[in-house]
Amino acid sequence: MSLTISNLAVTIPQCAIIRNVSLSLQKGELVGLIGANGAGKSTLLKAILGIRPKQDKKQTGLVQLQGQDITKLSPRARARRIAYMPQEHRVEWDLSVRDVVALGRFAHQSWLGSPSAKCAKIIDDCMTRTEITSLTTRPFSVLSGGEKARVLLARAMAGQTPFLLADEPIAALDPLHQLQVMNLLRQSAQNGQGVLAVIHDLTLAMRFMDRVLLMNRGELIAQGPPQKVLTEENLANAFGITPLSGQYQGEDWLIPWEKSDE
Amino acid sequence: MNEPKKIWPYGLLLGTLALAVLAAALLSLSIGPAAIGFGDFWRAVFEGAFDMPALIAREIRIPRMILAAAIGASLGLSGAAMQGLLRNPLAEPGVIGVSGAAALGAVIALYTGLSAAFALALPLMAMLGAVLAMGFLYILARRQPLSGLILAGVALASLSGALTALVLNLSPNPFAVYEIMFWMMGSLSDRSMTHVFLGLPFMVIGWVMLLASARNLDALSLGEETALSLGVNLKRTRALVIFGTALSVGAAVAVSGVIGFIGLVVPHILRPFVGHRPAHLLPVSALGGALLLLLADIFVRLLTPGTELKLGVVTALIGAPFFLWLVLRQRNGGPS
Numbered sequence: 001m002s003l004t005i006s007n008l009a010v011t012i013p014q015c016a017i018i019r020n021v022s023l024s025l026q027k028g029e030l031v032g033l034i035g036a037n038g039a040g041k042s043t044l045l046k047a048i049l050g051i052r053p054k055q056d057k058k059q060t061g062l063v064q065l066q067g068q069d070i071t072k073l074s075p076r077a078r079a080r081r082i083a084y085m086p087q088e089h090r091v092e093w094d095l096s097v098r099d100v101v102a103l104g105r106f107a108h109q110s111w112l113g114s115p116s117a118k119c120a121k122i123i124d125d126c127m128t129r130t131e132i133t134s135l136t137t138r139p140f141s142v143l144s145g146g147e148k149a150r151v152l153l154a155r156a157m158a159g160q161t162p163f164l165l166a167d168e169p170i171a172a173l174d175p176l177h178q179l180q181v182m183n184l185l186r187q188s189a190q191n192g193q194g195v196l197a198v199i200h201d202l203t204l205a206m207r208f209m210d211r212v213l214l215m216n217r218g219e220l221i222a223q224g225p226p227q228k229v230l231t232e233e234n235l236a237n238a239f240g241i242t243p244l245s246g247q248y249q250g251e252d253w254l255i256p257w258e259k260s261d262e
Numbered sequence: 263m264n265e266p267k268k269i270w271p272y273g274l275l276l277g278t279l280a281l282a283v284l285a286a287a288l289l290s291l292s293i294g295p296a297a298i299g300f301g302d303f304w305r306a307v308f309e310g311a312f313d314m315p316a317l318i319a320r321e322i323r324i325p326r327m328i329l330a331a332a333i334g335a336s337l338g339l340s341g342a343a344m345q346g347l348l349r350n351p352l353a354e355p356g357v358i359g360v361s362g363a364a365a366l367g368a369v370i371a372l373y374t375g376l377s378a379a380f381a382l383a384l385p386l387m388a389m390l391g392a393v394l395a396m397g398f399l400y401i402l403a404r405r406q407p408l409s410g411l412i413l414a415g416v417a418l419a420s421l422s423g424a425l426t427a428l429v430l431n432l433s434p435n436p437f438a439v440y441e442i443m444f445w446m447m448g449s450l451s452d453r454s455m456t457h458v459f460l461g462l463p464f465m466v467i468g469w470v471m472l473l474a475s476a477r478n479l480d481a482l483s484l485g486e487e488t489a490l491s492l493g494v495n496l497k498r499t500r501a502l503v504i505f506g507t508a509l510s511v512g513a514a515v516a517v518s519g520v521i522g523f524i525g526l527v528v529p530h531i532l533r534p535f536v537g538h539r540p541a542h543l544l545p546v547s548a549l550g551g552a553l554l555l556l557l558a559d560i561f562v563r564l565l566t567p568g569t570e571l572k573l574g575v576v577t578a579l580i581g582a583p584f585f586l587w588l589v590l591r592q593r594n595g596g597p598s
Contacts, residue, residue, distance in 0.1 A: 051491060099537060
């Protein structure tokens, strides 16, 4: 199964946020979406989902799931295939951790919403994998940033969708939890999910991603394995930085080092 | 660090509230100047008796009890739904102008003398006011994010308030002004089964619409975008809440006048008991609203049997300080 985006463009009056983006995401791969702030990464994720809360945004192009136009799917059918993890870690009411994770099963439940034993098991399982079982009855609002991120990741995992779009899943996490979340995402991919994650950490992108997509000012300027995409030239173009890179035990590493010369 | 609050099992909470509503309903039936026994209610309802106690039971006590319960339920339920939709604990039906618009319709009926010519003109005009206003609001805010809905609603509420004041201002007859002012304070005295038959069907349709939105309100607590990604039909949810509120609260105001604070206070009190889940809060707030209005109506009749205090005055008098106390207590006790 694959998710294919062709010639996607999003414009607001007098400004193109995304220009002519084409890409595809396969099941079982972990793909990083990188680019400077304002490059259009979040907009791209929302466009793939068909979420356009603001007025005056025009979207053209085609998003296909296994050859089928995604706008032809019902919202519920689409929700069962693609999960979305937003950038903000916000829950409006003071729901308990388990209630938040349980919402991940939303599209799988009847409108009366009584959770089945199978759903309960999936929810427990996702909570175990993200190591939040000890927080079950805690109100979401009292959690630390790292705990919130894991709870929302568990929520996104609970849908058991073929595809997951995550908007900066490791932003604001400490190094240990960044590694933990990256490992979880890699695990999900190994279990057959297609994961597309916006990521700003080039070092982790180099280490963990099967493929990266590099965006600059609304355009996709490069895509492929991290070693091929995160080149000095591309990074100077997209971010204006020069990296430091090398090899450690046969693996490539890279860290952003300094502002590149004009 | 606050400890997780004690959350009641949902079924137990519903059952307890339902029992309390039943007890309050029975108490409500037993209160009044005439001594009416259980036998009189039996004869009035099941035997169709026409003696004085049976008539009082059938034409005064029973409609009053039903209306108090149904109006309270409408206010509590739509308050909870409105707070869930707008994700704002300060939202209530009045905020988006439904009560004000219904009151305006009623005031126009009183002012033009329509209500004097035809008794049902008042509730019908009030219903019309509520539904027209909500239709207008829906079209106005259709393409806006939900925050736009609040702003449009607030504007609509002030507009109906201003138009009501204008009608009072232009009224040549001081008695009409007096009558309008009194009606607006909200009351359940002198209502008959006709009012029940007129209001209840609309309220019930409204309840069904509001309850149908419940699960989507749960998903909305993760924000509009995530809710959309979870498969929520946001447009339909919004329409269900707006028109469900218009029908149930419109009918409530049409029958009783404006009764404030129940839609705000009841969901607020009950929210911690359902673990803050918007979907569970809806049925619980309906029962809580019914309970509170039944009790307030009993209180009004017991306190001043001669010249009755107006129900809307009492709910605001008790509700406002209580709400203030609740808010201050929560602010001192950590995150709410």
